[in-house]
Amino acid sequence: MPSSVTDLDLQDRPVRTERALDTGVQRIPVPRVDIEAKSVSKQFGATPIFEDVSFRLVRGEAAALVGANGTGKSTLLRCMMGLVPVSSGQVTLLGHDTVKARQAELRTLRARIGMVSQKHNLVPRLSVLSNVLHGLLGRHAGPRHWSHSLAPEASRHAAMAALDKVGLAHLAMRRADRLSGGQQQRVAIARAIVGQPEILIADEPTASLDPAAGEDVMELFFQLAREDTVTVVFISHNIEHALRYGDRVLGLADGRLQLDATAASLKAPDLRGLYD
Amino acid sequence: MTDMTNRTPARMERVSALGFLGYALGLALMLWCLAGAGFSLDKVVSAPPRFADFVSRAFPPNLEPQVLSRLGWKMVETLQIAVAGAVIGVILSLPVALLAGRGLIAGPWVNQVVRMVLGFLRAVPDIAWALVFVVAVGLGPFAGMLAIVVDTIGFCGRFFADDMESVDKGPAESLTATGARRIDVVACATIPAAMPAFVSTSLYALEKAVRSSTILGLVGAGGIGIELKVGFDLFDYPTAFTVILMIAVVVIGIEQLSGWARTKIIGDQR
Numbered sequence: 001m002p003s004s005v006t007d008l009d010l011q012d013r014p015v016r017t018e019r020a021l022d023t024g025v026q027r028i029p030v031p032r033v034d035i036e037a038k039s040v041s042k043q044f045g046a047t048p049i050f051e052d053v054s055f056r057l058v059r060g061e062a063a064a065l066v067g068a069n070g071t072g073k074s075t076l077l078r079c080m081m082g083l084v085p086v087s088s089g090q091v092t093l094l095g096h097d098t099v100k101a102r103q104a105e106l107r108t109l110r111a112r113i114g115m116v117s118q119k120h121n122l123v124p125r126l127s128v129l130s131n132v133l134h135g136l137l138g139r140h141a142g143p144r145h146w147s148h149s150l151a152p153e154a155s156r157h158a159a160m161a162a163l164d165k166v167g168l169a170h171l172a173m174r175r176a177d178r179l180s181g182g183q184q185q186r187v188a189i190a191r192a193i194v195g196q197p198e199i200l201i202a203d204e205p206t207a208s209l210d211p212a213a214g215e216d217v218m219e220l221f222f223q224l225a226r227e228d229t230v231t232v233v234f235i236s237h238n239i240e241h242a243l244r245y246g247d248r249v250l251g252l253a254d255g256r257l258q259l260d261a262t263a264a265s266l267k268a269p270d271l272r273g274l275y276d
Numbered sequence: 277m278t279d280m281t282n283r284t285p286a287r288m289e290r291v292s293a294l295g296f297l298g299y300a301l302g303l304a305l306m307l308w309c310l311a312g313a314g315f316s317l318d319k320v321v322s323a324p325p326r327f328a329d330f331v332s333r334a335f336p337p338n339l340e341p342q343v344l345s346r347l348g349w350k351m352v353e354t355l356q357i358a359v360a361g362a363v364i365g366v367i368l369s370l371p372v373a374l375l376a377g378r379g380l381i382a383g384p385w386v387n388q389v390v391r392m393v394l395g396f397l398r399a400v401p402d403i404a405w406a407l408v409f410v411v412a413v414g415l416g417p418f419a420g421m422l423a424i425v426v427d428t429i430g431f432c433g434r435f436f437a438d439d440m441e442s443v444d445k446g447p448a449e450s451l452t453a454t455g456a457r458r459i460d461v462v463a464c465a466t467i468p469a470a471m472p473a474f475v476s477t478s479l480y481a482l483e484k485a486v487r488s489s490t491i492l493g494l495v496g497a498g499g500i501g502i503e504l505k506v507g508f509d510l511f512d513y514p515t516a517f518t519v520i521l522m523i524a525v526v527v528i529g530i531e532q533l534s535g536w537a538r539t540k541i542i543g544d545q546r
Contacts, residue, residue, distance in 0.1 A: 081453055110455035121450035125468050134464050138455020146463050188450075195454065 031058035040089030064246030111138025114192030124177035135191035182213030334513035354499035365428025373436030397430030417498025439473035
């Protein structure tokens, strides 16, 4: 099996393209590279977290990032988003270099990306609807998106549609902290998808959930991601999830990217070595 | 089985020479402070009879209707000074706290400068601010209200900033990841998360303002304090005693009300 998804693998998937190669026989669509990391290294003070991490993901691809605790998976995701500066290397998201980007450019770029964290990170005292509306702040800055009572009608509809997709439209006016853990994570997913992102990043979205709720959340997350052909990077300690939901598996160990392979080419024991 | 008695630590650690020196210095410092404060055992022993003499001359308190009416209106004025000053102070504290809070909307230099200014506002006692405002705007309750405003900004500005710095950073990071601007992140994640602490701090500021406003009259800044001063100056101890009792009743009442409001507003919203 190839070590990464090839152009031909993606021909039967609804991939948006920016250009096409003229092969002389027929035009083969070339999938757009949404995420590219080149020799990315990160250290906190004198402590290296990871070094020389390189990979690229094309539109619609889902990559599972796996590895033991402390290998820097979450830090890598934060570096990709520009939330934490890289020590060296280059990260390109949707064609933009996040390392060199200024704050305003980063904000514009982040508005095209959805992120779901380990902990749902909702604002507990606000309504579910307000929390989902906050997912639009990158596109619509200002007080009108601070609360559901101030938001424009179009944004309220978008937020309700996102809530409908995660099956929680009926709880729109409930306070976020009155929901169960699984429901809160669904709201976090609604907040991530309300802006119709081109990339979804999830940092162990099921870590705080029981197995059944975790399965529901993963199923929902990938159903929504695939509906819109979104590129996904997700961290999971659940090997079964990594192999089932990921097209690719990226494994971090000993501060390096030790594994970059298609999920189809791997079996669970292949990943267990990363945790030794 | 191991012999535990051999490994059980001693109840008291032996004090090192440096530790002993520290204790000795602490004791010397305390004795020096007592000397500076004019501590006198003779005065402590002779005080109870004098206090009893004051109580005998002050008791019963003056409960004549016209006195109670006059003092009652002065107490209402005291509460007006306290409430107006505390509310304006709390409102003005929020933008100041946003500038003082580290990692919110302003850079470290601005944080540092604003925190120093807040430290200065707190360092000067409210009675001194009242004297300054009596000079600036003249005698009367307005000077007292301004003193309460400044004192409340110094207090709430600092604590609001600390409250916002200590909230869970997760929601703020998630909103930052959506591309939200700093001000939007603070408005949508930080302030709502800090709101219970804001309410608690504001109610405490109100209690503090009521206590302060009762003595601002001593320097001519309005309120019931002037009645206390006049009572003592004229040796009218029964009226002065009435003032003290009224202050105690009102301050305790405000504290009870504030505790009830704190429970009602944030108790079931945590």
